[in-house]
Amino acid sequence: MCGIVGYIGWQDAAPLLLKGLKRLEYRGYDSAGIALLNGTLSVMKQKGSVGGLEKDTHTLRQEIPGATLGIGHTRWATHGEPSDRNAHPHLNAAGDIAVIHNGIVENFSALKQELVSQGYVFVSETDSEVLVHLIDRIWKSEPSLDLETVTRSALRHVEGAYGLCVISSREPDKIVVARKGSPLVIGIGIGEFFIASDAAPIVEHTNKVVYLSDGELAVVTREGYSIKTIENVEQEKIVTELDFSLEKIEKGGFEHFMLKEIFEQPAVMHDVMRGRVRLEEGRLCLGGIEDYLDRLKQAKRIVICACGTSWHAGLIGEYLIEEFARIPVEVDYASEFRYRNPIVGVDDVVIVISQSGETADTLAALRTAKEKGALVMGICNVVGSTIARETLCGMYTHAGPEVGVASTKAFTAQVIMLYMLALALSKGRTISNEEIVLNLKELVSIPEKAARILELDSQIKSIAERFKDAKNVLYLGRGFNFPVALEGALKLKEISYIHAEGYPAAEMKHGPIALIDEDMPVIFIATRDNTYTKILSNIEEVRSRKGRVIAIANEGDQEISRLAEHVIYIPQASGPITPLLTVIPLQLLAYHIATLRGCNVDRPRNLAKSVTVE
Numbered sequence: 061m062c063g064i065v066g067y068i069g070w071q072d073a074a075p076l077l078l079k080g081l082k083r084l085e086y087r088g089y090d091s092a093g094i095a096l097l098n099g100t101l102s103v104m105k106q107k108g109s110v111g112g113l114e115k116d117t118h119t120l121r122q123e124i125p126g127a128t129l130g131i132g133h134t135r136w137a138t139h140g141e142p143s144d145r146n147a148h149p150h151l152n153a154a155g156d157i158a159v160i161h162n163g164i165v166e167n168f169s170a171l172k173q174e175l176v177s178q179g180y181v182f183v184s185e186t187d188s189e190v191l192v193h194l195i196d197r198i199w200k201s202e203p204s205l206d207l208e209t210v211t212r213s214a215l216r217h218v219e220g221a222y223g224l225c226v227i228s229s230r231e232p233d234k235i236v237v238a239r240k241g242s243p244l245v246i247g248i249g250i251g252e253f254f255i256a257s258d259a260a261p262i263v264e265h266t267n268k269v270v271y272l273s274d275g276e277l278a279v280v281t282r283e284g285y286s287i288k289t290i291e292n293v294e295q296e297k298i299v300t301e302l303d304f305s306l307e308k309i310e311k312g313g314f315e316h317f318m319l320k321e322i323f324e325q326p327a328v329m330h331d332v333m334r335g336r337v338r339l340e341e342g343r344l345c346l347g348g349i350e351d352y353l354d355r356l357k358q359a360k361r362i363v364i365c366a367c368g369t370s371w372h373a374g375l376i377g378e379y380l381i382e383e384f385a386r387i388p389v390e391v392d393y394a395s396e397f398r399y400r401n402p403i404v405g406v407d408d409v410v411i412v413i414s415q416s417g418e419t420a421d422t423l424a425a426l427r428t429a430k431e432k433g434a435l436v437m438g439i440c441n442v443v444g445s446t447i448a449r450e451t452l453c454g455m456y457t458h459a460g461p462e463v464g465v466a467s468t469k470a471f472t473a474q475v476i477m478l479y480m481l482a483l484a485l486s487k488g489r490t491i492s493n494e495e496i497v498l499n500l501k502e503l504v505s506i507p508e509k510a511a512r513i514l515e516l517d518s519q520i521k522s523i524a525e526r527f528k529d530a531k532n533v534l535y536l537g538r539g540f541n542f543p544v545a546l547e548g549a550l551k552l553k554e555i556s557y558i559h560a561e562g563y564p565a566a567e568m569k570h571g572p573i574a575l576i577d578e579d580m581p582v583i584f585i586a587t588r589d590n591t592y593t594k595i596l597s598n599i600e601e602v603r604s605r606k607g608r609v610i611a612i613a614n615e616g617d618q619e620i621s622r623l624a625e626h627v628i629y630i631p632q633a634s635g636p637i638t639p640l641l642t643v644i645p646l647q648l649l650a651y652h653i654a655t656l657r658g659c660n661v662d663r664p665r666n667l668a669k670s671v672t673v674e
């Protein structure tokens with residue numbers, strides 16, 4: 061997804077901007093550009109990587125040496141193909157205003173038509189270009205206005221989402237920034253300020269930040285910043301201290317962020333539980349929802365909305381909450397929920413789950429649920445994210461920054477949160493205190509079991525070598541492990557580009573069985589729970605059609621080795637908690653298959669880490 065950086069201060073802006081853009085690469089992008097201001101305004105932008113841009117900015121930097129103000133952008137195409145001219149920043153015809161923009165201008169074609177009829181010439185196919193011409197037009201009609209005011213007036217015409225930065229050689233000592241639906245953060249240094257679409261480019265310079273809220277516009281100078289609403293009402297903002305360090309977002313010795321994040325899972329599991337699981341007291345302390353727990357327990361129904369991997373965590377949440385708390389749960393794709401006039405009201409609780417806390421569809425589902433009167437709760441990883449701020453109550457997963465586009469540690473953190481939530485909703489209602497303590501004891505034993513699974517990495521890599529050339533892979537699981545089958549398949553397709561599908565194992569006979577032959581690897585999650593014998597029958601069905609079986613099974617299971625070509629043995633755990641373990645070999649398998657195929661696992665093609673547009 062697009063990324064924004066900006067700098068105003070006393071240092072050479074170009075290297076700072078380029079480094080900042082590199083920190084944002086993990087979000088996914090197809091082109092990049094920067095604008096520098098030092099008396100004159102100069103832009104360099106092109107299709108391709110920030111590394112490529114860095115080489116070419118050499119000339120630009122010679123043209124305007126010593127610029128201490130600039131803005132930079134990584135673009136992920138929405139309107140118009142990835143190309144040099146569609147890359148940001150966009151300039152007005154006179155070349156004295158530059159704009160970078162994240163989000164989508166929904167009424168761009170009406171605005172464009174109007175501007176074209178007034179003689180404006182568009183050089184790109186982007187929606188974003190209308191912004192710079194709009195600002196230019198307003199400024200031309202009232203030249204006495206300042207950049208802040210003309211930007212504010214321009215934004216009043218704009219429908220849609222934006223996080224944007226505007227600079228101009230007519231007012232060479234400021235950056236005007238504004239936000240509606242697309243995140244923006246201002247980092248506060250000494251005599252310098254950093255602007256970015258998330259904290260990753262800022263954290264190495266300062267840990268003091270201010271998050272802009274929707275509908276706010278800020279003017280940042282070397283002396284300070286002022287924040288007002290688009291309607292020109294002054295805003296008092298809280299300065300937040302970032303609580304993660306740069307090392308945490310670097311690779312820490314692993315070849316890829318994804319592998320690092322897979323291996324971080326035992327530690328993350330501890331972090332998620334820290335202070336929340338009070339084993340000695342036999343209880344849970346879920347600070348972010350404590351005041352609402354009684355209302356949550358009284359819910360007639362819980363609806364979980366999310367996208368991608370978070371949706372899979374939501375499916376596991378459905379099984380967990382229904383199993384323990386006996387409250388009916390529905391799980392909806394956020395994108396479907398928001399557009400189907402959902403039946404939801406004051407008796408319902410809507411839980412939105414999002415690693416980034418910025419996913420556009422999930423945010424819209426949250427707002428729809430709120431409008432309809434539901435109690436909206438969030439489970440997010442990114443502190444201060446929009447979803448976290450807009451939900452009535454919620455819990456942070458504390459998984460740390462997740463850089464790999466394919467989500468791994470955030471998923472397991474979400475599942476632990478849902479496990480704790482299900483138990484908290486059960487307390488005093490559906491299960492005894494003794495059972496809660498037993499379940500909590502099992503939960504705290506999980507990180508150590510996860511660490512043992514990670515020791516199987518080389519075995520999993522050798523299995524990956526055998527299956528790396530597969531064209532299709534089927535993932536089957538039942539009960540709590542059905543969503544894990546979906547997640548395993550998603551991981552593989554996201555990063556290796558092999559077609560993969562997850563199914564509830566019993567559904568195999570209603571379709572996927574037709575695909576099975578000697579070229580079809582089938583991955584079974586066959587842990588010992590109440591569906592174990594059924595899974596064995598499903599494995600037999602695949603074997604009799606010459607399918608190649610890989611099984612995830614419990615240590616000590618001899619029977620399965622007779623049936624499967626490869627078995628990955630994991631520690632014993634009870635059914636509801638197994639997803640936290642069974643998913644790990646599937647993450648590793650996807651990772652190794654993808655790297656063996658030479659794929660860029662951290663930044664898979666066409667995917668973005670944070671999908672802040674529809």
Ligand code: G6P
Nearest residue numbers: 368369370414415416419467668
């Ligand atoms: C993108 C990412 C996925 C993620 C999904 C939802 O598609 O590539 O890894 O699961 O968005 O993101 P969220 O931040 O809302 O969990």
